[in-house]
Amino acid sequence: MKVIGINGSSHKEGNTAIIINMVFEELNKAGIETELIQLVDIDIQPCRACFACKGRGNCVFKGDGFCDVFNRIVEADGIILGSPVYSADVSSKMKAFLDRGGVVVATNSGLLKHKIGASVAAVRRAGGMTAIDTMNHFMLNKEMIVVGSTYWNMVYGKNVGDVFNDEEGIANMRNLGQNMAWILNILS
Numbered sequence: 001m002k003v004i005g006i007n008g009s010s011h012k013e014g015n016t017a018i019i020i021n022m023v024f025e026e027l028n029k030a031g032i033e034t035e036l037i038q039l040v041d042i043d044i045q046p047c048r049a050c051f052a053c054k055g056r057g058n059c060v061f062k063g064d065g066f067c068d069v070f071n072r073i074v075e076a077d078g079i080i081l082g083s084p085v086y087s088a089d090v091s092s093k094m095k096a097f098l099d100r101g102g103v104v105v106a107t108n109s110g111l112l113k114h115k116i117g118a119s120v121a122a123v124r125r126a127g128g129m130t131a132i133d134t135m136n137h138f139m140l141n142k143e144m145i146v147v148g149s150t151y152w153n154m155v156y157g158k159n160v161g162d163v164f165n166d167e168e169g170i171a172n173m174r175n176l177g178q179n180m181a182w183i184l185n186i187l188s
Helices: 015-029 066-075 092-107 128-141 167-187
Strands: 002-007 033-038 078-084 116-123 154-156
Touching (some): 002 015, 002 066, 015 033, 015 078, 033 066, 066 092, 078 167, 092 128, 116 167, 154 167
Parallel strands (some): 078 116
């Protein structure tokens, strides 16, 4: 089994990567392979809403890194979407990825059906629920099974590493990883 994490942060080693890796630690303990994809390293253009992807299983525009990332999540058993909160929602990289992926799956139904998913957000103050909702709505609308935890899947911190000071948030990430591993093992 394999879970792909998509880090929508502009900071490869920032708080979003830290919390995704906390979830990964629990998945790895359960024998589940993980891979982190850093969107900051990948050019992802916005969706053109041309709907030419219908029946093709991926976007027809191959000039950026979207198609490769999308193929990897289609092949995975689970997906973790992670974003910092920018302007009270997900980062622009995450939004572009979700918009393009959303159209591809809408025109090629079933591509993500029954995959296990979770969303996490690194938050300084506000907007965490909006970011989580944005990512969860993508998964729910694509027939994925969304995993939860004991509270909302966000951890508070401004500077890199500040998330380690949010004990409740850290415990929530660990529990999320355990819940995701449990579901993946039950369904395998």
